[in-house]
Amino acid sequence: MSFKSLGLSEDLVKAVSAQGYDTPTPIQSKSIPPVLEGKDVLASAQTGTGKTAGFTLPLLQLLSQTPPLRNRPIRALILTPTRELAAQVHQNVKDYSRFVDLRSTVIFGGVNQKSQVSTLRNGVDVLIATPGRLIDLNNQGLLSLSKVEILVLDEADRMLDMGFLRDIKKIMGLIPKKRQTLLFSATFSKDIRRLSSEFLKDPVSVESTPENTTVEAIEQQVYRVAKEKKTDLLIKLISEGNWEQVLVFSRTKHGANKLAKKLESAKIGAAAIHGNKSQGARTKALAGFKNGSVKVLVATDIASRGLDIPLLPYVVNFELPNVSEDYVHRIGRTGRAGASGLAVSLVSADETVFLRDIEKLIGDKIPMDILEGFEPDPNASTKPFNPQQRGRKPQSNSRSGNSRSSSQKSSGARTGNSRQNSNKPRR
Missing domain, CATH: 3.40.50.300 (P-loop containing nucleotide triphosphate hydrolases)
Structure with missing residues (x-):
């Protein structure tokens, strides 16, 4: 099986090849086709399975099929639990979009927001973000999610475990109800299935474990x-x-x-x-x-x-x-x-x-x-x-993903319990 056989365009296949990949991983083979068909997807995939390309590649293809909108409003939003993961996903988006006319950026806490805001003002098609900084900038009126067509929740189980459920729900209220939603998680826990039933419409479920157990x-x-x-x-x-x-x-x-x-x-x-x-x-x-x-x-x-x-x-x-x-x-x-x-x-x-x-x-x-x-x-x-x-994460570690600002290569391309705390989680 090749990336082209999954339905990806020549431009994206060329970008994947430039990264040294020629054969899709199991999660990519299972997730890319239904995403391209515009369906909501609930995917279980652990670290090392190539899951990021599993949603990034079809997302880029869907967006590139229509000309960029005037002023380039945010059309795709990818939420991640940590700064490091957000930066990594953004790098993948940049690598795979090198031959298509799409702009992307990443925002997260712990750094000055000025340069992030400047980039957003110039217009981006794809935004990768951690929940805290995203809500901060929205509250300041510095970004709009009213044109989002595709939403990706990456490492959704980790976001729930870190106490981001309330933030996720708030963000869901800021984007159009008519959208395509992709939820990627390491496990299909009860909390993940509950989240899926609330925000995904007739999702296609796909599952993959690492090639080597x-x-x-x-x-x-x-x-x-x-x-x-x-x-x-x-x-x-x-x-x-x-x-x-x-x-x-x-x-x-x-x-x-x-x-x-x-x-x-x-x-x-x-x-x-x-x-x-x-x-x-x-x-x-x-x-x-x-x-x-x-x-x-x-x-x-x-x-x-x-x-x-x-x-x-x-x-x-x-x-x-x-x-x-x-x-x-x-x-x-x-x-x-x-x-x-x-x-x-x-x-x-x-x-x-x-x-x-x-x-x-x-x-x-x-x-x-x-x-x-x-x-x-x-x-x-x-x-x-x-x-x-026992069976829960210690309080000291549950929020170690991202600090919130006061203002608020393999063959393919590359659980916890939800709980809400009275104190806001650090991003």
């Missing part, structure tokens, strides 16, 4: 260890294994900062990335990680989706997530495009329940080991660290 593509290893020995064990593994490009997941922002400092003290180049970091600091940390000046990137779950880090060799769960699906998203950063990958989890006694739930989810036992000198505490309680939060 978690167990098949990624070598997984658990080390049982006393909580207070985790940092020293991580330093040993990185140093003695000569690991390069290690993505380490910490449960909290404070923990990520603390761990990065300890790694630096051990002469291991490290940087932390999370929602409390400025956009400039996050961009600098990610750039250093990609060019090798930063060996270890310590992140909260913001990095489990949206960060474009191809062929990542190592992922470490310094602390296990207490939502099992997040384990899959985390380790899915490695073992992509047929490359080998190693996912290591440092598990203390109070994470025993989380490990059991993860193994149940993936349907397999993860190999386990204990290294001499780093033995687990035999007297430590196996009670979860915060039992009332």
